[in-house]
Amino acid sequence: MRRAVREWLDRYAPDGVVAVALSGGADSLxxxxxxxxxxxxxxxxIVDHGLQAGSAEVADRAAAVALKxxxxxxxxxxxxxxxxxxNSGGPEAAARRARYAALEEARQGLPVLLGHTLDDQAETVLLGLARGSGARSIQGMAEFDEPWGRPLLxxxxxxxxxxxxxLGMNPWEDPHNSAPEFTRVRLRAEVLPLLEEVLGGGVAAALVRTATQLREDGEVLDALAGELLAAAREGDALRIETLATVAPALRRRVIRGWLLERGAKSLTDSKLRAVEALVTQWRGQGGVAVGGSPGGTRLVAAREHGTLILRSE
Structure with missing residues (x-):
């Protein structure tokens, strides 16, 4: 544990000053x-979500242990x-959004260490695999995604x-971590143990190695895509001619980066490929909706005069 934290500090926080997100559970303790x-x-x-009776007492105990x-x-x-x-993701996602917003406001410029472990990473990779959104969805969590640090992956x-x-500490056991209505809990309690049994062990570590390799490959492809995006720009649009002949993995990354910087949301693999088809399989088809607003306007990607454009409808 100490070596993992020490190596993370050497890489990302050499001044040795950090914040840590403490829930009172075993990982964060x-x-x-x-x-x-x-x-x-x-x-x-220590974030008190106020979702369970006695949550304030749990938070106060965690704070006392932290000082000790x-x-x-x-x-x-x-x-x-x-x-x-x-709006999305249910109560679990709402709690996560509230938690990260509170940590962001309170961190005072410091990196925040999170207690995600190798097992959490393996679960994240399996969840991403189920989404089927390509290599990016199974890259897992980053060791450092500023300001969030994960030394324990x-x-x-x-x-x-x-x-x-x-150390004689008694971690708090969050009842949500054993509630079968949550997909991640069933992965933890049922799916991963079964995979370990059927495949002869080492599954979690293998999933994490795969995620690491994909993340490293993805970083190289993203850097190349950034250069291509700069070369393809024509004002706010992208030149079709520049995109048409490059490898699909780079082209989709360029299109994805361009769409995200212009405000697109919920970019599924099918939507991204539909926008790509405006470049590679042009048959006069209409635009592709890539986001919307509560006011009723849609953000639409379309082909016009040899370029990809975004317009509001």
Missing amino acids: ALTAAACAEADAVDAL LGCRSAQVLAVTVERSGG GVRRSVTRELCGD
Whole structure:
């Protein structure tokens, strides 16, 4: 645990000052302990979602433990989560949005360490595989996606529990982590153990290795796509001639980057390929809707005078 945190600090926070997101669970408690041992200063940020009875007491206990471990400060952040789940993703996604917004506001410019482990990464890869949105969807979580740091992506969940036991800490067990109505919980409790049994073990680590390799490949392709995007620009549009003859993997990355910077949302693989078809399979087809607004306008990608354009309808 200490080595994982030390190596992360050397790469991304050489000044040794970080914040850590602490829930009171085993992963974040162990991360906080290791960070206090390795970093020069650690500020603990504890988010109270207010979704369960006694959540304030759980948050206060976590703050007290953080100070005992040696954190410079421990701040409880009370948030309000939309019970309906908001516009997308249900209550779990609404809680995540509220949590990250609170951490962003409270971090005071520091990177925030998160307790995601190798097991979490494997689950994320499986979820991405089910979405079927290409290599990007199974690259998993990044070790550092500023300001969010994940030093434990190479550490098993069992190790964090062992560390808590060695230090005499009693982690809080979030009941949501055993609720079968959540897809991730069933992956954790049913799917991954079955895969380990059928395939002879090592599945979680293999999934994480695959995600790492894909992420490294993706970074190279994204850099090349950035150069191609600059070459294809014609004002706010993209020149069809520049895009038509390049490899599909680069072309789709260019189109995706261009659409996102112009405000497109929910870019599924099918939508991205439909926009690509305006370049490679042009038969006079109409535009492709790539986003909308509550006011009723749609953002539409279309082909016009040898260029890809975006217009509002």
